[in-house]
Structures are given as structure tokens and as C-alpha cells.
Amino acid sequence: MKKYKGYLIDLDGTIYMGNNRIPAGERFVHRLQEAHIPYLFLTNNTTKSPRVVQKRLLNEFNIDTPEDTIYTASLATVDYMNDLGLEKTVYIIGEDGLKEAIYEAGYKKDRENPAYVVVALDTDLTYEMLALATFAIQKGAKFIGTNPDLNLPSHRGLLPGAGSLITMLEAATRVKATYIGKPEAIIADKAVEHLGLVKSDLLMVGDNYLTDIKTGLNNDIDSLLVTTGFTKPEEVPHLPLAPTYVVASLDEWEV
Known part of the structure; x- marks a missing residue:
């Protein structure tokens, strides 16, 4: 071996x-x-920051590991955006782990004309959020999907995952997302x-x-x-x- x-x-x-x-x-x-x-x-998983994951591993699973050993789709998204080098404006559908990573990297929220639209799992999703993302992508914003997971396992069964939301916006905009995860x-x-x-x-x-x-x-x-x-x-x-x-x-x- x-x-x-x-x-x-x-x-x-x-x-x-x-x-x-x-x-x-x-x-x-x-x-x-x-x-x-x-x-x-x-x-x-884009819902939690590496810091939160680190604490959970230590407190719940007896694994003491440095924060820099945890690489999320959120961090990979930021690295990809930095490589592209577009204007640092973004509209995000996603939860705190994703928003924290992107905003800490110097990106600013823009609901009307962002350079990027980043879509991940968001359990507080509204129709208006989908509408804003659709309009921005139609205007030419770079469309990024953090990960293609169509479902999210839970104690209730298979919930809609980030990939389901991204696919919906792909259908609405007729633009294929760049997937990161x-x-x-x-x-x-x-x-x-x-x-x-x-x-x-x-x-x-x-x-x-x-x-x-x-x-x-x-x-x-x-x-x-x-x-x-x-x-x-x-x-x-x-x-x-x-x-x-x-x-x-x-x-x-x-x-």
C-alpha cells in the first residue's frame, strides 16, 4: 500500500x-x-467559518486542529475571486460562514450592479433575493456557485442543497454558474x-x-x-x- x-x-x-x-x-x-x-x-459546507468548525471539532469530536487545516468552499470561492481580479463588489445568497469569508477579504455588498453573484445554501432564502441575483447576472455579473450539492442530508431526510438553488438561477438566467466546491x-x-x-x-x-x-x-x-x-x-x-x-x-x- x-x-x-x-x-x-x-x-x-x-x-x-x-x-x-x-x-x-x-x-x-x-x-x-x-x-x-x-x-x-x-x-x-459554506454555512460555518473555519473558526467555528475548528471549535466544533475540538469541543464535540476530540480533534484539536489548527484553523488553517480547514479549507471550506467559502475560502476557495474567495481565492477564485481574487484570482479573477474583478471589482470587489458582490451580491451573496448564503449564510454567515460565506459572507464572513468574502467580506473579510475586502468585498463590498452591492444589490444592483455587483461584479460577482455568489450563491450557496441559504435557509433564509426569499424570492426577492433570487430576483436580485437574477437581475445582476443578467446585467453581466460573474455567476459563482459555491458547490454543486443538490441535497443536504438531515435528520428529516434530504433537504434542498446549494446546487438546487444554483440550478434554479441557471434556469432563470440561462447562464451557467462557475462551480467551486x-x-x-x-x-x-x-x-x-x-x-x-x-x-x-x-x-x-x-x-x-x-x-x-x-x-x-x-x-x-x-x-x-x-x-x-x-x-x-x-x-x-x-x-x-x-x-x-x-x-x-x-x-x-x-x-
């Missing part, structure tokens, strides 16, 4: 499940820390850059074939599917392209 110099790691379904611990996930991170192997938690190349390339390693030395670890594992498959990064979350063991034989590795528990993986 190949030894990897760094890891990209999903959170929900891999290290924890909702509010529930996955002890094998916690032990996996502790082994990486003990071996001084660099890692980056890579999440499509897993499994897109933008977040993968930025994460690799942040770790300072080459792709061949990295392993993408996650529970969701459609996001985590496809991040690896689509971006020439080896992948490890752990069947503790979204993708179930019975689905594995029928996956269109196999992950590099599959385990039932991260206790099975030697770092």
Missing part, C-alpha cells in the same frame, strides 16, 4: 456524522498528527496549493462518491472511500469508476 505525504479529508460522514461521533475518524486524524503528516479538511478542479487545485504538495503525493478521503471521490478521480488524486456516510457498501460494486481504495472504517487505514 502506497504511503502518502499528505491528505485531503472530508468532514461530515467521514470524521463525524451530523452531531454524532465517528470514533474511527477521530483516531485517523490523531494518527496523522502523531506521524506529523500534513492534512487539510476539505468541506463544501468538490468535485470541481478549482477547490482541488487550491487545496493542493495550500498543502504545498504535488497531487501524486496526496490522498483524498471521504464518504461521498459524488463529491469526495470524484474530486480525486477528476483531478488525478488517489482516493479512499470510507463507507460510514453517504455512499453505502452495497453501492461500491456498481460505481462507474472505482476509488483507489475502499474501507468500511478508517481504523483499517495505515498512515
Whole structure:
């Protein structure tokens, strides 16, 4: 089995499940820390800032990790916007984690003529917000979708995710969004850059074939599917392209 110099790691379904611990996930991170192997938690969740995620990992899941080991789709969105270098005006559909990241990077809210429209999950979404985003995109604003997740798992079932809202605006504007989060190349390339390693030395670890594992498959990064979350063991034989590795528990993986 190949030894990897760094890891990209999903959170929900891999290290924890909702509010529930996955002890094998916690032990996996502790082994990486003990071996001084660099890692980056890579999440499509834009509702929480890295600071909030860091505190949650410590207080609820026994993982003490630096804030800079947490890379969200919000941060990848900011990095992408900075690379484009347009005027720093934006209209955001999204929650505090996304808004904090974008506004802290110096972007200003503009409801009428923003350079960017950024759309993510927003549980306080209104029709007027969709209308403002539609008008701005029609005027030429750069349309960014933070992540393509159509659904969000919850105790109630599968809720509409960011991808559902973005798809609605794509239909209304007839403009295709630029997607940032897993499994897109933008977040993968930025994460690799942040770790300072080459792709061949990295392993993408996650529970969701459609996001985590496809991040690896689509971006020439080896992948490890752990069947503790979204993708179930019975689905594995029928996956269109196999992950590099599959385990039932991260206790099975030697770092």
C-alpha cells in the first residue's frame, strides 16, 4: 500500500456524522498528527467559518486542529475571486460562514450592479433575493456557485442543497454558474496549493462518491472511500469508476 505525504479529508460522514461521533475518524486524524503528516479538511459546507468548525471539532469530536487545516468552499470561492481580479463588489445568497469569508477579504455588498453573484445554501432564502441575483447576472455579473450539492442530508431526510438553488438561477438566467466546491478542479487545485504538495503525493478521503471521490478521480488524486456516510457498501460494486481504495472504517487505514 502506497504511503502518502499528505491528505485531503472530508468532514461530515467521514470524521463525524451530523452531531454524532465517528470514533474511527477521530483516531485517523490523531494518527496523522502523531506521524506529523500534513492534512487539510476539505468541506463544501459554506454555512460555518473555519473558526467555528475548528471549535466544533475540538469541543464535540476530540480533534484539536489548527484553523488553517480547514479549507471550506467559502475560502476557495474567495481565492477564485481574487484570482479573477474583478471589482470587489458582490451580491451573496448564503449564510454567515460565506459572507464572513468574502467580506473579510475586502468585498463590498452591492444589490444592483455587483461584479460577482455568489450563491450557496441559504435557509433564509426569499424570492426577492433570487430576483436580485437574477437581475445582476443578467446585467453581466460573474455567476459563482459555491458547490454543486443538490441535497443536504438531515435528520428529516434530504433537504434542498446549494446546487438546487444554483440550478434554479441557471434556469432563470440561462447562464451557467462557475462551480467551486468538490468535485470541481478549482477547490482541488487550491487545496493542493495550500498543502504545498504535488497531487501524486496526496490522498483524498471521504464518504461521498459524488463529491469526495470524484474530486480525486477528476483531478488525478488517489482516493479512499470510507463507507460510514453517504455512499453505502452495497453501492461500491456498481460505481462507474472505482476509488483507489475502499474501507468500511478508517481504523483499517495505515498512515
